[in-house]
Amino acid sequence: MLGIVIGISSVILITSVGQGAVAYITDQLNILGASYFRIAPGQNAFSQVATSANPLTTEDAQAIQDAGINNLNLVAPLAISTATVTTKDEKTRTTIRGVPPELLEILNPKIIYGEFISDSHNQSREKVAVIGVELAEELFGQDTNPVGESVRVDTTRYRVIGVSEATNALTGNIFNSNVLIPINSLITYVTGTDELFQITVSVHDDTLLQETIDDVEFFLRDYRDIEDGEDADFFVQSFEETLTTIQTVTGLLILIVAAISAISLVVGGVGVMNIMLVTVTERTKEIGLLKAIGAKQNDILIQFLFEAITLSGVGGIIGIILGVSGAFIVSKFAGIPFVVSPISVVLAVSVSSLVGILFGLYPARRAARLSPIDALRYE
Amino acid sequence: MSTKPLIKLSDITKTYFSPGGNYQALKGINLSVDPGEFVAIMGPSGSGKSTIMNIIGALDTPTTGTYKLKNKNISNYTPDQLSEIRNKEIGFIFQSFNLLPRTTVLANVEKPMVYADIPSVERKRRAMEVLKLVGLESKADNLSNHISGGQIQRVAVARALIMNPSILLADEPTGNLDSKTAYEIMDFISDLNSRGNTVILITHEDDIAEYAKRIVRLKDGLVESDTTNKQRKHAV
Numbered sequence: 001m002l003g004i005v006i007g008i009s010s011v012i013l014i015t016s017v018g019q020g021a022v023a024y025i026t027d028q029l030n031i032l033g034a035s036y037f038r039i040a041p042g043q044n045a046f047s048q049v050a051t052s053a054n055p056l057t058t059e060d061a062q063a064i065q066d067a068g069i070n071n072l073n074l075v076a077p078l079a080i081s082t083a084t085v086t087t088k089d090e091k092t093r094t095t096i097r098g099v100p101p102e103l104l105e106i107l108n109p110k111i112i113y114g115e116f117i118s119d120s121h122n123q124s125r126e127k128v129a130v131i132g133v134e135l136a137e138e139l140f141g142q143d144t145n146p147v148g149e150s151v152r153v154d155t156t157r158y159r160v161i162g163v164s165e166a167t168n169a170l171t172g173n174i175f176n177s178n179v180l181i182p183i184n185s186l187i188t189y190v191t192g193t194d195e196l197f198q199i200t201v202s203v204h205d206d207t208l209l210q211e212t213i214d215d216v217e218f219f220l221r222d223y224r225d226i227e228d229g230e231d232a233d234f235f236v237q238s239f240e241e242t243l244t245t246i247q248t249v250t251g252l253l254i255l256i257v258a259a260i261s262a263i264s265l266v267v268g269g270v271g272v273m274n275i276m277l278v279t280v281t282e283r284t285k286e287i288g289l290l291k292a293i294g295a296k297q298n299d300i301l302i303q304f305l306f307e308a309i310t311l312s313g314v315g316g317i318i319g320i321i322l323g324v325s326g327a328f329i330v331s332k333f334a335g336i337p338f339v340v341s342p343i344s345v346v347l348a349v350s351v352s353s354l355v356g357i358l359f360g361l362y363p364a365r366r367a368a369r370l371s372p373i374d375a376l377r378y379e
Numbered sequence: 380m381s382t383k384p385l386i387k388l389s390d391i392t393k394t395y396f397s398p399g400g401n402y403q404a405l406k407g408i409n410l411s412v413d414p415g416e417f418v419a420i421m422g423p424s425g426s427g428k429s430t431i432m433n434i435i436g437a438l439d440t441p442t443t444g445t446y447k448l449k450n451k452n453i454s455n456y457t458p459d460q461l462s463e464i465r466n467k468e469i470g471f472i473f474q475s476f477n478l479l480p481r482t483t484v485l486a487n488v489e490k491p492m493v494y495a496d497i498p499s500v501e502r503k504r505r506a507m508e509v510l511k512l513v514g515l516e517s518k519a520d521n522l523s524n525h526i527s528g529g530q531i532q533r534v535a536v537a538r539a540l541i542m543n544p545s546i547l548l549a550d551e552p553t554g555n556l557d558s559k560t561a562y563e564i565m566d567f568i569s570d571l572n573s574r575g576n577t578v579i580l581i582t583h584e585d586d587i588a589e590y591a592k593r594i595v596r597l598k599d600g601l602v603e604s605d606t607t608n609k610q611r612k613h614a615v
Contacts, residue, residue: 285476292438292473293538294466294494296459371458372438372465376473 001275001315003268004355007261008319008348009326014257015344016327017336018250024336025246035206036106037213037238039064039220040198043231054233055195058187060220064199067219071212073202074102079183080197081190086152090139095178096153097197098186106202109175114147114162121161122182127189129158132176133165153179156189213238265351268315269359276308276363287367288375301368308360309353316352320345383450384411385545385577386435391444392600393430404430406600407444412579414545417572419580419591419608426597429550432581436471436548437464449545466494470539472568474551477535478523484510485519488538495542509537513567529560536567540576547571550581565590565612586612 041056061077079098084091104116112133121128129151131139140146146160158181166175174180187194203212217236226232280287287300324340331338393405404427412418422428433439434446437453438461446454453464465471478487488506489499497505510516513533518526523534532552539547549568553561569590572578582588589612596603 286479289473289476289479290490291462292436292465292471293491294462294542296462296494298459299494373433376438376476 001268001271001311003264003266003271004312004315004352005268005319005322007264007268008316008352009321009323010257010264011261012320012323012340012344012348013326013330015254016324016338016340017330017334018254019339019341020327020331020336021334022247022250023339025242035209036200036202037209037236038198038200039216039234039236041196041234043233043235054224056199056234057196058183058194060223061196061199063223064201064216064219067223069212069215069219071203071205071208072216073204074106076100076102076106076200076202077183077196078103078198078200079186079191079195081186083154083179083190085135085139085179087139087149092135092138094135095173096186096190097174097178097180098183098190099180100183102202103180103200106200107171107174108167109171110165110167112163112165113145114160116162116164117180117182122184125184125188126182127156127158127185128161128181129153130162130164130180131160132174132178132180133163134176135179136163151179153181153190209238209240265355268312269355272308272312272315272356273359273363275311276304276360277366279307280304280363280367283367284370284375284378287370288372288378291370291372291375297368300370301364304364304367305357305360308364309356312352312356312359313349316349319352320348323348383413384447385414385416385449386410386412386579387445387447387450388431388434389445389447391431391434391441391446393427393434393439394442404600405434405441408597408600408602410595410602410605412546412577414577415572415575417569417578417580417590417592419582419588419594420597421582421585421588421594422597422603423583425599427600428581428583428597430600431597432548432550432579435546435579436469436550437461462494466491467542468545470542470544470547472532472535472539472547472549472552474554477538478531480524482523483519484515484521484523484526484534487523487534488541491538491542505541506537509540510534512540513537528556529563532556532560532564533567536564536571540571545577547576547578548581549578551583552580553582553584553587561587569612 039056041054058077061075064072065075077100081096082093083096084093099117100122101117101119116130117128131146131151136146139151140149147162149160150157151160152158164175164180166172201216203209213236217232220234221232224233290300327340328338388408388410391405391408392403395402395404408431420428420431430439434441437448437456440456441454444454445452448464448468453461456464479490485503485506488510489502492502492505507516507519510519513536515530515533515537518530523531526534547568552568553564556564565587568578568580580588580591588594589608589610591608592611593606594608595605
């Protein structure tokens with residue numbers, strides 16, 4: 001029965017959490033309107049880190065900006081570094097992002113205090129910083145306005161001009177816990193190179209997003225002298241693609257869990273069969289008595305089959321309860337919607353009953369076919 | 380007494396086949412029982428009395444010979460047909476393990492009617508009637524393992540009577556009881572016989588067999604003697 005409990009609960013847990021995650025991300029994308037995409041060095045998201053051979057630079061960003069691509073709205077080059085951030089009392093290590101003023105319009109963070117980085121900050125490489133709300137709390141304490149205070153990024157002193165907060169989870173890291181400084185300042189004072197982490201591009205009309213992506217990709221291949229048929233040394237990723245990736249991963253996860261569950265259901269089924277065989281043996285005399293007073297083979301068969309289904313059904317119900325409450329707890333902690341698909345519950349109930357029938361059949365038939373005298377004489 | 384026998388066994392043999400050698404338990408039994416009789420079948424162990432009781436009770440079929448119950452030859456019935464015969468024609472009272480555990484007295488008495496597809500209201504009405512007859516209507520809702528040995532046998536009698544069978548077949552019904560309770564049960568069975576029920580009693584105890592009107596003694600798979608019991612113990 002434990003096998004059935006595990007099998008059913010894991011199926012329900014994973015399908016629920018998976019669907020919750022997909023629902024959550026779809027929801028997030030609806031907020032964003034999916035009107036932007038990103039270009040990053042490397043061939044895909046996994047090889048992005050090790051690509052200093054052919055980096056994207058501010059030149060590439062400028063070229064895209066100047067290419068006159070239809071539907072293109074804003075181009076925001078982003079650079080990144082890690083540094084120790086120090087205030088009078090606190091010290092922490094975090095990600096420093098060099099950002100252009102356009103990022104405000106593209107990713108739409110909330111500015112709690114002060115202002116965002118402006119064009120003139122960037123042009124004149126000012127030492128100003130916008131810090132994420134969580135980092136601000138860490139450095140300056142809760143509910144304090146740090147605008148006008150200063151922070152040291154490694155050895156350079158920056159003036160805090162604003163505090164930002166993310167409006168969706170996809171940008172939570174950037175706007176809640178990082179230090180944002182003008183990209184030109186980052187290049188000048190921190191990294192010393194114009195290599196970019198990525199270029200974020202927004203479009204006017206998000207229904208034409210894919211066409212714009214294709215245009216940008218075509219332009220950039222040409223600009224970077226990549227031959228036809230050759231793999232690009234950059235990749236373009238829209239957030240719809242991210243969603244597809246997540247759905248693929250979720251689907252795969254569900255498949256793996258389904259396989260594991262199938263195994264534990266078979267184990268559970270064999271368990272049910274064993275319990276039923278023991279029951280039939282223990283109750284041989286009872287079966288003899290029932291036959292003596294007129295039970296036919298089918299009467300006995302149905303009685304024991306029913307008991308097997310009850311046994312596995314109870315396992316199934318415990319599994320459903322565990323799975324649903326597990327999904328509830330996970331959704332609560334992960335901050336994703338609590339979704340229980342009725343299909344997975346119906347499936348769980350029918351699968352566990354089926355296991356009962358399948359694995360109860362053999363013991364029940366054995367009981368039904370006992371000869372009444374042998375059964376009565378059994379000690 | 381009716382001229383038509385209720386039970387007619389003709390040249391019944393029963394051989395148990397086993398790899399270690401075959402064993403012939405019955406070697407040609409001829410026996411007729413008329414309606415309303417009270418027959419005790421006696422014999423030492425190995426005489427074949429359990430085998431003959433299994434055949435009379437439609438729990439088993441003979442190897443050769445014919446068994447006619449109410450003029451129907453049931454010697455070659457299938458297991459399910461025999462189940463129906465047991466359900467409708469035979470009321471069993473066993474030595475032990477008569478009642479279903481974890482089940483109420485009422486449900487035990489009702490059980491044969493479940494297999495006969497009798498509706499539940501009617502089942503309950505008839506079961507309560509028979510429980511009243513055996514004096515246990517107050518115990519109807521007790522679990523079968525919460526009543527005494529004598530009460531268990533009386534519930535068994537009630538269940539045996541519930542389908543109004545042709546034969547009450549009692550296999551050592553007093554074997555597990557003290558002698559006082561044993562005599563009470565036997566008095567009760569005698570009483571049922573005097574009201575017209577045919578009773579066949581399997582026993583090895585002489586004082587229990589004394590209740591019967593006719594005593595059949597078996598020895599080595601054959602009928603040794605078949606006599607009318609003259610010193611019959613009478614029901615109270």
